[in-house]
Amino acid sequence: MRKMECGLQNRALNQKGVSLIAAVFIIVVLAFMGVVFISFVNTSSFTAINDLQSMQAFSLAEGGVEYAQYALAQNLDWYRSANDPMPAPPSAPQNLGAGSFTVTVNLPVTMLSRRLLSTEINTISVYSTDRFPTSGTLQIDDDAGLGNGEFVQYTGKTAKTFTGGLVRGVTYVGGALGQGATTYNRGARVYPVVFLSGTNLTNNCNTIPNPFLITATTNTTKFLSAGTISVYDRTTLVNEEITYTGSSIASGVMTLTGVRRCQNGTPAATTNTGDPVTPINVDVPASSPDYEAEIISQGIVGSAVRVAKKTVQR
Numbered sequence: 286m287r288k289m290e291c292g293l294q295n296r297a298l299n300q301k302g303v304s305l306i307a308a309v310f311i312i313v314v315l316a317f318m319g320v321v322f323i324s325f326v327n328t329s330s331f332t333a334i335n336d337l338q339s340m341q342a343f344s345l346a347e348g349g350v351e352y353a354q355y356a357l358a359q360n361l362d363w364y365r366s367a368n369d370p371m372p373a374p375p376s377a378p379q380n381l382g383a384g385s386f387t388v389t390v391n392l393p394v395t396m397l398s399r400r401l402l403s404t405e406i407n408t409i410s411v412y413s414t415d416r417f418p419t420s421g422t423l424q425i426d427d428d429a430g431l432g433n434g435e436f437v438q439y440t441g442k443t444a445k446t447f448t449g450g451l452v453r454g455v456t457y458v459g460g461a462l463g464q465g466a467t468t469y470n471r472g473a474r475v476y477p478v479v480f481l482s483g484t485n486l487t488n489n490c491n492t493i494p495n496p497f498l499i500t501a502t503t504n505t506t507k508f509l510s511a512g513t514i515s516v517y518d519r520t521t522l523v524n525e526e527i528t529y530t531g532s533s534i535a536s537g538v539m540t541l542t543g544v545r546r547c548q549n550g551t552p553a554a555t556t557n558t559g560d561p562v563t564p565i566n567v568d569v570p571a572s573s574p575d576y577e578a579e580i581i582s583q584g585i586v587g588s589a590v591r592v593a594k595k596t597v598q599r
Contacts, residue, residue, distance in 0.1 A: 338589035341383060346593035349386035349582030352379070354597060357390065363576050364396045364474065369415035369507075370581070384586030391416070391579040393509050393564030397473045398445065401425065403466040409437065409447040411475050417442060418502035420449065422478035424563050425469055435464050436478065436561070457517075457561065476563040477507040482538050486516065486525070486556040490547035497529070499562050501539035508532075508539060508564055509579040512596045515566035518554035524566065525554035565598075575599065 353373040357363065363371070370389035378385040395411045409423070420440045427434055436456070440449030453466035482498040501508070508514070510532050515524045530543030547553050565577040580595045 338586040341586040342584040342589040343591040345384050345386040345584030346582045346591045349388040350580050350593050350595045353388045353580040364394050365412050369413050386584045388582045395475050397471050400471050401469045403468045406451045414442045416507045424476040424478050426473050479562050481558050481560050488553045488555045490553045493544050497541040497544045499539050501534045513565035515563050517561045526551040
């Protein structure tokens with residue numbers, strides 16, 4: 286009887302031990318599930334907050350674009366800006382709601398800040414040399430294809446001048462493209478000049494080279510990331526206006542995407558590698574150039590940062 290009683294007691298103790306282990310295991314599992322659930326809730330909340338802040342930041346960035354468009358509409362002469370990028374006034378970040386936005390405006394062209402004589406070979410004074418390369422080629426005045434513009438080479442610059450032993454009246458194709466050294470009044474436009482790089486254009490508006498390449502000396506090229514260019518046909522002395530919706534720069538070459546040819550009534554040009562390219566220049570022969578600028582707006586809410594861009598003309 287004693288042996289039976291001892292066996293029953295031992296079995297009861299063993300069952301209690303198993304129950305205790307099972308209870309501890311269940312408690313551990315429940316605790317782990319609780320931690321996972323809390324972590325999931327926190328992660329979901331964090332993700333939701335991030336998504337909300339991201340949408341708010343993008344809305345602020347788009348609002349900044351509209352803000353800059355209004356500011357530009359009040360400014361009748363963008364190219365006289367002393368800085369490029371040009372801050373859309375006021376230049377400080379604008380607080381709005383839960384975040385803020387900051388707007389800058391890239392310009393493809395500047396202007397002469399004083400009269401340039403035909404005999405000047407040392408200095409060209411402009412409102413800003415920002416985003417121009419440290420050496421290169423300029424076009425002064427409009428539409429060199431019609432003999433009204435002058436190409437100038439320079440090898441140095443300061444904040445407001447191009448220097449370095451200027452080569453005035455640079456011409457192409459035996460002197461047919463571009464005129465000789467000329468006197469220009471204050472306010473004449475000054476364009477950066479690059480060249481087609483491994484890209485040839487045929488006399489067909491619907492034929493678009495892929496890739497479409499132009500030279501780019503630095504990552505801060507004066508050309509806009511999306512906008513308008515003029516390409517010169519050195520044979521027929523006409524220029525074609527071309528638009529593009531995107532670009533990238535690598536190894537001294539700018540690749541244009543979303544290219545459309547023969548814009549604003551300009552004819553198709555037959556051009557080759559090395560032919561001159563400028564930012565927006567003329568709509569049609571003998572007309573005045575448009576103003577073009579690229580608005581870059583950055584919206585910030587919490588840790589979310591979004592950017593909106595838009596190219597505008599007038």
